[in-house]
Amino acid sequence: MLFLNTRPADRGGSLTQALQAAQVDVLELPLLELAPAAWSEALALLYAQLSAVQVIVAVSPSAVHYGMAGLQRAGLPLHALAHVQWIAVGEATAQALQRYGVSSHVPEVETSEGMLDLPALHQLSASAGVAFWRGEGGRQFMMDSLRAKGMRILNFVLYQRRCPAQAPEILAANLARLQREWRYCMLLSSEASWLNWLSLISAHPDLLNHAHILVLGARLSGLLEHYRQAHHAAFSYIQLNDLRLESILKQIALVQETP
Structure with a gap:
């Protein structure tokens, strides 16, 4: 077959x-296929706010790659995010983060619903900040669910999907x-x-x-x-x-x- x-x-x-x-x-x-988003003032502004969030959600290995490149472009050292909890959509994304020395929470079910079930999100206050490293059109359901709870969402569209x-x-x-x-x-x-x-x-x-x-x-x-x-x-x-x-x-x- x-x-x-x-x-x-x-x-x-x-x-x-x-x-x-x-x-x-x-x-x-x-x-x-994925193509990186062009650097913009909007992305620069998001990176300037990143150290104030409690959680960063990385939705793919590509999101990790482009997100880390953005940190360098923005002049934001990774150690400035030492207080942040990281969530990876699956094992491949977790491994991509690990290559940068970053440990992450991984859901048993590698979907938005699986990530929403993670204790790391349930334990956040209603006013917490959550950043999404994602591609165009990805994980909208998860962002909307957290926004409906009152959380502040930073939406990093790091690549396009075609x-x-x-x-x-x-x-x-x-x-x-x-x-x-x-x-x-x-x-x-x-x-x-x-x-x-x-x-x-x-x-x-x-x-x-x-x-x-x-x-x-x-x-x-x-x-x-x-x-x-x-x-x-x-x-x-x-x-x-x-x-x-x-x-x-x-x-x-x-x-x-x-x-």
């Missing part, structure tokens, strides 16, 4: 290698193969990836009905379920709570065993 690895190219390579080592047939078809230019070319080159597959498996970890996939296959809507989708988190699962019911679609999906290799391999094995 074919597995579509839709992770960004700079993050998907290790997953492809691990799956291929487990004898899984993988097609790399990134549905997102569909890679090569994605239509990869799909076109493998279209006949996908159409022959009675079932293929794919990974979706964000709403942006899901919307990009729908756009890519808009001229070939039946492709979706052959898919078994591994989807990260309850909110994204809900979006797929709503789409499936609204469009009477025949694709199947299963919810993942993390992007660990063993979790992905377990679900691929279950799909392969299904007659």
